[in-house]
Amino acid sequence: MEGLAVENLVVKYGNVTAVRGISFDVKPGMLTTLLGPSGCGKTTTLRCIAGLEKADSGSISYDDTVLSGERQHVPPNKRQFNMVFQSYAIWPHMSVFDNVAYSLRIRKENKETTKEKVRKALGTVGLAQFEDRYGTELSGGQQQRVAVARAIVSSPKLLLFDEPLSNLDASLREQLRIEMVAIQRELGITAVYVTHDQLEAMSMSDEIILMRDGVIEQQGSPSDLYKSPTSSFAASFVGVTNMLTARLREVDSSGVARLEGDDGEVIYASGDQLGGVAPGTSVTVSIRPHDIGIDERLSGGANHNRWRGTVERALYVGTHVDAWVNVFSKSVRITASPQADLRPGSAIELYADAANVVAFVDKETSTAEPSEVRSALPNQA
Ligand SMILES: Nc1ncnc2c1ncn2[C@@H]1O[C@H](COP(=O)(O)OP(=O)(O)OP(=O)(O)O)[C@@H](O)[C@H]1O
Numbered sequence: 606m607e608g609l610a611v612e613n614l615v616v617k618y619g620n621v622t623a624v625r626g627i628s629f630d631v632k633p634g635m636l637t638t639l640l641g642p643s644g645c646g647k648t649t650t651l652r653c654i655a656g657l658e659k660a661d662s663g664s665i666s667y668d669d670t671v672l673s674g675e676r677q678h679v680p681p682n683k684r685q686f687n688m689v690f691q692s693y694a695i696w697p698h699m700s701v702f703d704n705v706a707y708s709l710r711i712r713k714e715n716k717e718t719t720k721e722k723v724r725k726a727l728g729t730v731g732l733a734q735f736e737d738r739y740g741t742e743l744s745g746g747q748q749q750r751v752a753v754a755r756a757i758v759s760s761p762k763l764l765l766f767d768e769p770l771s772n773l774d775a776s777l778r779e780q781l782r783i784e785m786v787a788i789q790r791e792l793g794i795t796a797v798y799v800t801h802d803q804l805e806a807m808s809m810s811d812e813i814i815l816m817r818d819g820v821i822e823q824q825g826s827p828s829d830l831y832k833s834p835t836s837s838f839a840a841s842f843v844g845v846t847n848m849l850t851a852r853l854r855e856v857d858s859s860g861v862a863r864l865e866g867d868d869g870e871v872i873y874a875s876g877d878q879l880g881g882v883a884p885g886t887s888v889t890v891s892i893r894p895h896d897i898g899i900d901e902r903l904s905g906g907a908n909h910n911r912w913r914g915t916v917e918r919a920l921y922v923g924t925h926v927d928a929w930v931n932v933f934s935k936s937v938r939i940t941a942s943p944q945a946d947l948r949p950g951s952a953i954e955l956y957a958d959a960a961n962v963v964a965f966v967d968k969e970t971s972t973a974e975p976s977e978v979r980s981a982l983p984n985q986a
Contacts, residue, residue: 607668608633608795609654609763614663616649623649625819626663636789636796640806641816642842647799648767654797655688655765656681667762687756688765691772693748695755697740701732704740705754712759726754729788746777753785757792764789766798770805782809803843807831815839835878837967840891847892847937851964853884861909861959864888868933873909874964882966889967894927895940896961899953909959919947930955
């Protein structure tokens with residue numbers, strides 16, 4: 606297989622098992638993100654790929670060559686992988702040029718080729734004018750660009766990013782997010798990116814591997830994870846959602862599931878994840894706030910769900926209004942247009958197509974409190 610293959614990777618630190626037998630592939634030219642909360646094993650996995658950490662079992666291969674295996678451990682400097690760290694890790698006493706040229710000089714690349722490659726890498730990250738500056742004379746964003754130039758200058762097989770934007774302020778983070786993806790796409794470099802920031806993962810990745818407690822919770826494209834979460838953890842980690850509990854009544858021949866909520870209300874949902882699930886089974890329902898319409902004419906589609914409710918509160922945030930509506934004794938979050946008239950206490954009708962209402966049998970359903978709407982409550986927003 607071309608690209609990176611991680612198989613049954615297990616990593617233990619004393620009696621802590623940080624990674625519990627995960628497997629995944631990274632196809633050539635793709636940017637794959639390991640996403641998850643603190644302590645879920647992302648960095649440990651990345652460090653194993655880099656060769657900085659030894660696995661207890663499992664294997665890591667690139668283009669069918671085993672790099673880490675039962676009797677094999679190719680050292681980091683022999684893997685042709687480069688890493689960009691959160692801390693930039695550039696040498697302050699060296700010029701930008703020397704920082705980027707370092708690995709080429711170690712490899713005894715000739716002077717002219719070194720100059721050409723360093724200048725090209727600095728041009729790619731937008732620092733062509735900065736080659737004589739020292740590390741201490743650069744902003745955080747510029748230092749991270751140097752780190753990226755240093756990582757790409759030797760044309761590695763794989764680029765590894767360990768939370769590279771975490772130390773930057775929000776606007777710089779957004780700018781560098783765009784730049785890094787553009788560089789990765791332009792060079793066609795295969796990349797593995799670690800972050801706990803779902804927005805970063807969603808906007809940058811071809812593929813997201815969502816991790817939790819050392820295992821893979823769900824894997825797929827950003828839109829797969831957003832539109833079709835398979836657990837309440839995935840639904841709430843990637844984006845804002847309304848989650849409620851219900852029971853399956855039936856899935857009709859067109860694939861629409863009829864559910865009964867905790868207050869006896871009927872909810873129509875997509876039956877995509879309910880094949881083979883017995884009627885009466887407890888399911889979790891996830892509905893994104895922007896998939897709930899308040900104007901029947903504008904909401905289009907089938908509008909299987911029509912619920913009457915009362916506006917509890919509305920927060921104007923410029924681009925839209927975040928509002929909470931009491932429906933069947935639950936507080937449901939919606940996203941409405943800034944023009945919407947959503948005075949607290951006013952009656953309102955909500956519409957949602959079954960196709961946008963995701964239902965799944967959740968690992969955590971048994972621990973969920975009845976009539977609970979999680980994740981979208983204002984104090985958690
Ligand atoms: N050197 C170590 N010694 C002991 N335990 C460790 C070590 N490194 C990591 N761990 C533990 O392994 C688990 C996974 O850690 P890891 O750093 O891979 O998680 P992470 O998802 O990258 O978290 P973060 O986003 O906070 O960096 C955690 O429980 C952590 O405490």
